[in-house]
Amino acid sequence: xxxxxxxxxxxxGLEYVFSLMYPASPYGRAALRELAFYEPSRQTELEKEFxxxxxxxxxxxxxxxxIKRLRHALSQLRYIPESLKxxxxxxxLETTELFELKSLLLRFEDIYTVWRRLAELFxxxxxxxxxxxxxxxxxxxxxxxxDGFHIPDSASAELAEARAQKRAFERSIxxxxxxxxxxxxxxxxxxxxxxxxxEELRISRELCRALSRFAADIQGNTAVAARIxxxxxxAELAEAxxxxxxxxxxxxxxxxxxxxxxxEALLRQHxxxxxxxxxxxSSGATVITGANMGGKTMALKxxxxxxxxxxxxxxxxxxxxxxxxxxxMYLLLDDNSAAERGLSSFGGEVxxxxxxxxxxxxxxxxxxxxxxARGTNPIxxxxxxxxxxxxxxxxNTFALISTHYNGIASRAxxxxxxxxxxxxxxxxxxxxxxxxxxxxxxxxxxxxxxxLKKVEKDAPxxxxxxxxxxxxxxxxxxxxxxxxxxxxxxxIV
Amino acid sequence: xxxxxxxxxxxxxxxxxxxxxxxxxxTVLNTITSEYYGSCKVLALTSxxxxxxxxxxxxxxxxxxxxxxxxxxxxxxxxxxxxxxITREIAEVLPFGTPMGRVVILRALSDGFVQLAGxxxxxxxxxxxxxxxxxxxxxxxxxxxxxxRSLCSARVGxxxxxxxxxxxxxxxxxxxxxxxxxxxxxxxxxxEKRSGILQALQDADDSVKAICIGEKTAYADSExxxxxxxxxxxxxxxxxGALTDSALKPLLTLxxxxxxFELIAEDSSRILLSQDIFRxxxxxxxxxxxxxxxxxxxxxxxxxxxxxFHFDGKxxxxxxxxxxxxxxxxxxxxxxx
Numbered sequence: 001x002x003x004x005x006x007x008x009x010x011x012x013g014l015e016y017v018f019s020l021m022y023p024a025s026p027y028g029r030a031a032l033r034e035l036a037f038y039e040p041s042r043q044t045e046l047e048k049e050f051x052x053x054x055x056x057x058x059x060x061x062x063x064x065x066x067i068k069r070l071r072h073a074l075s076q077l078r079y080i081p082e083s084l085k086x087x088x089x090x091x092x093l094e095t096t097e098l099f100e101l102k103s104l105l106l107r108f109e110d111i112y113t114v115w116r117r118l119a120e121l122f123x124x125x126x127x128x129x130x131x132x133x134x135x136x137x138x139x140x141x142x143x144x145x146x147d148g149f150h151i152p153d154s155a156s157a158e159l160a161e162a163r164a165q166k167r168a169f170e171r172s173i174x175x176x177x178x179x180x181x182x183x184x185x186x187x188x189x190x191x192x193x194x195x196x197x198x199e200e201l202r203i204s205r206e207l208c209r210a211l212s213r214f215a216a217d218i219q220g221n222t223a224v225a226a227r228i229x230x231x232x233x234x235a236e237l238a239e240a241x242x243x244x245x246x247x248x249x250x251x252x253x254x255x256x257x258x259x260x261x262x263x264e265a266l267l268r269q270h271x272x273x274x275x276x277x278x279x280x281x282s283s284g285a286t287v288i289t290g291a292n293m294g295g296k297t298m299a300l301k302x303x304x305x306x307x308x309x310x311x312x313x314x315x316x317x318x319x320x321x322x323x324x325x326x327x328x329m330y331l332l333l334d335d336n337s338a339a340e341r342g343l344s345s346f347g348g349e350v351x352x353x354x355x356x357x358x359x360x361x362x363x364x365x366x367x368x369x370x371x372x373a374r375g376t377n378p379i380x381x382x383x384x385x386x387x388x389x390x391x392x393x394x395x396n397t398f399a400l401i402s403t404h405y406n407g408i409a410s411r412a413x414x415x416x417x418x419x420x421x422x423x424x425x426x427x428x429x430x431x432x433x434x435x436x437x438x439x440x441x442x443x444x445x446x447x448x449x450x451x452l453k454k455v456e457k458d459a460p461x462x463x464x465x466x467x468x469x470x471x472x473x474x475x476x477x478x479x480x481x482x483x484x485x486x487x488x489x490x491x492i493v
Numbered sequence: 494x495x496x497x498x499x500x501x502x503x504x505x506x507x508x509x510x511x512x513x514x515x516x517x518x519x520t521v522l523n524t525i526t527s528e529y530y531g532s533c534k535v536l537a538l539t540s541x542x543x544x545x546x547x548x549x550x551x552x553x554x555x556x557x558x559x560x561x562x563x564x565x566x567x568x569x570x571x572x573x574x575x576x577x578x579i580t581r582e583i584a585e586v587l588p589f590g591t592p593m594g595r596v597v598i599l600r601a602l603s604d605g606f607v608q609l610a611g612x613x614x615x616x617x618x619x620x621x622x623x624x625x626x627x628x629x630x631x632x633x634x635x636x637x638x639x640x641x642r643s644l645c646s647a648r649v650g651x652x653x654x655x656x657x658x659x660x661x662x663x664x665x666x667x668x669x670x671x672x673x674x675x676x677x678x679x680x681x682x683x684x685e686k687r688s689g690i691l692q693a694l695q696d697a698d699d700s701v702k703a704i705c706i707g708e709k710t711a712y713a714d715s716e717x718x719x720x721x722x723x724x725x726x727x728x729x730x731x732x733x734g735a736l737t738d739s740a741l742k743p744l745l746t747l748x749x750x751x752x753x754f755e756l757i758a759e760d761s762s763r764i765l766l767s768q769d770i771f772r773x774x775x776x777x778x779x780x781x782x783x784x785x786x787x788x789x790x791x792x793x794x795x796x797x798x799x800x801x802f803h804f805d806g807k808x809x810x811x812x813x814x815x816x817x818x819x820x821x822x823x824x825x826x827x828x829x830x
Contacts, residue, residue, distance in 0.1 A: 078586075094571070094574075095574065095581075095583050096571055096574060096583055096586050096594075096595070096597055098583070099583035099585075099586055100586055147584075147585075148582040148583060148584045148585075148600060149582065149583045150580075150581065150582035150583065150600075150602060163580055163603065166580070166603060166605075167603060170563075170603060170604040170605070173604070174530065174531070174604070189605075190578065193578040193605065194578075196580065197575070197578070
């Protein structure tokens with residue numbers, strides 16, 4: 001079963017995507033809070049969900065009047081799950097609950113009509129409402145289809161009689177001048193009012209018994225309304241942020257020019273833009289290497305976000321997408337959570353890796369690990385990272401691992417690199433020699449190429465750290481010495 | 494004889510405010526509804542808040558019931574619906590929660606008794622009023638909570654009736670003095686330069702506590718206000734939120750300078766000053782105005798106290814009349830006649 005912690009949902013930008021959705025109905029809002037992943041066994045259902053989004057997308061543009069009407073009606077739905085539960089158990093509802101039920105049934109009548117038209121026009125299949133007009137006929141006792149709820153005199157002869165008596169008293173009370181006589185009349189009226197209340201209660205009970213056989217249908221209709229509501233949001237998201245229907249296959253997870261709306265929004269605030277990323281994961285391990293600040297973590301998060309979205313029945317944000325449905329998702333995006341659980345960061349990391357690895361032994365998983373073993377000493381760390389990659393690469397699972405360490409990628413199925421500062425070349429150091437620190441930092445930011453490119457498995461990690469040190473004019477003795485050490489270390493490895 | 498209808502007829506919304514509990518608000522409400530009986534005007538009745546003390550623990554009911562005419566809209570809460578013996582239509586159920594369930598609007602399909610209870614948050618009362626109008630209300634009467642003058646806010650009701658009486662104090666002098674003071678506050682004049690303040694309010698963020706308006710507009714918090722007044726020589730000083738003793742005391746150190754500007758509160762309900770400070774302010778020539786005026790329509794005097802003593806009704810009414818420039822009505826006396 002796929003489970004994502006609230007922390008991971010936040011980190012990969014999934015919560016942000018949810019925050020962009022505005023379900024019109026309270027049922028849609030409730031369903032959004034309880035959104036479940038489509039596991040591989042529900043592939044057919046997921047395909048249907050995608051069919052619906054694809055069908056509704058043009059409806060947003062071309063059926064705008066009906067969509068508006070539909071959303072308005074959805075927004076008017078009363079949220080009465082408790083009353084519906086009571087009704088299902090044939091319990092008697094309060095009159096206020098009957099009012100709400102009537103209102104719900106009235107709004108559903110509007111929704112059925114608009115939805116039938118939209119569904120037919122845009123070819124949306126599999127989302128049908130049960131007909132509940134018979135229930136509305138029962139609860140709308142005088143057949144006026146007004147918004148209020150009351151039990152009319154015609155409901156029973158006894159009720160009509162009690163009310164007639166009460167009215168007679170009321171007329172007498174209004175005409176009576178003597179306070180004492182008025183008091184007597186009021187008392188008598190109260191007795192008749194009690195009779196009326198009793199009869200109303202009997203009628204309500206009978207009504208609820210009759211309505212109870214529609215309870216399941218009405219509950220079902222609220223679920224359909226919730227689905228339609230969320231489908232509209234999903235279609236709208238796809239339209240607004242460039243979603244694409246993913247192909248569900250068996251062999252690879254592949255995104256062409258995918259984006260992460262959360263990161264995009266943050267970058268935009270600072271005048272930047274998100275560089276679309278393309279990546280293809282085959283079964284086994286895929287490694288990403290690249291410069292500091294180059295966006296390795298962002299690549300992991302974006303792949304994780306879009307994979308999660310696909311399995312939640314959303315279109316991923318990419319130009320093209322192909323996915324494999326997985327049984328589990330494991331995201332190790334940094335070690336903060338370990339500290340909260342009271343373990344040392346390394347201990348926590350080991351525990352989390354172990355959990356992911358043992359899951360990968362059992363089932364098809366999507367695993368993203370951001371720089372495994374980064375916190376420990378580099379020799380051991382590199383060895384551990386290499387081993388994790390090697391192990392995961394032999395599994396029938398999709399693992400995406402970022403690392404700083406050299407020589408890890410050769411053990412993976414594929415190796416991607418962040419383009420980084422490579423296009424700048426060595427001449428840039430001279431160019432920057434008379435600029436301020438702030439200008440240099442900005443320059444580095446502007447010239448960082450965040451795109452991913454596939455490289456040879458044994459391609460060395462780029463020495464971007466050294467480049468950055470040079471651009472920042474770190475003491476030249478230190479740079480020379482570091483170069484020296486680097487050459488020797490590489491020989492050792 | 495009609496006592497109250499002529500006074501309230503011109504107002505779409507009327508609030509009834511009590512100097513204390515048992516001041517006779519329910520009597521006033523029942524008087525109004527009976528004076529409108531048969532008039533074909535759709536009255537809507539609501540009550541502000543739920544006063545713990547008003548809950549009758551013996552019967553479990555909320556307040557003395559109100560007798561309404563067929564057609565009236567009555568606002569209550571879910572748990573009190575069964576205590577209303579009118580033949581009724583549930584006209585609306587609002588999402589405003591109270592300890593006694595959500596707020597419910599009933600339409601009376603017969604005459605009968607209702608138990609009123611409604612929201613007390615000003616925003617909710619304002620929303621409720623809109624819905625009542627949509628449902629056809631022609632006149633809304635808000636039964637204000639006891640001892641909570643804040644609830645006669647201008648946004649709730651433009652016209653108000655103040656209920657005073659023997660239940661307020663054993664000493665008739667205290668009743669008269671305090672009632673007159675509250676009337677004075679309720680009758681404060683509206684500032685003549687509303688638009689400047691409304692404009693300035695639009696640009697004010699939440700941290701702004703006061704706005705000084707003169708040649709230029711300056712925003713101040715409680716610390717910087719005195720400096721602003723000294724330097725800026727404003728013509729108007731608008732105080733946001735409640736106008737309290739602690740807010741005004743430091744300004745009194747400005748002495749005669751306070752006569753140079755109008756001190757403005759949003760409405761009378763925001764003025765929570767003690768009589769002492771209010772008088773000292775006036776003694777220095779200070780003027781207090783409101784942004785939104787509440788119309789004080791009448792004061793009702795109830796000589797009977799719930800605590801077993803009573804005043805001479807004629808004396809109480811006469812003494813109140815001497816001090817107060819609006820009609821003073823002894824509702825009980827009217828009843829006897």
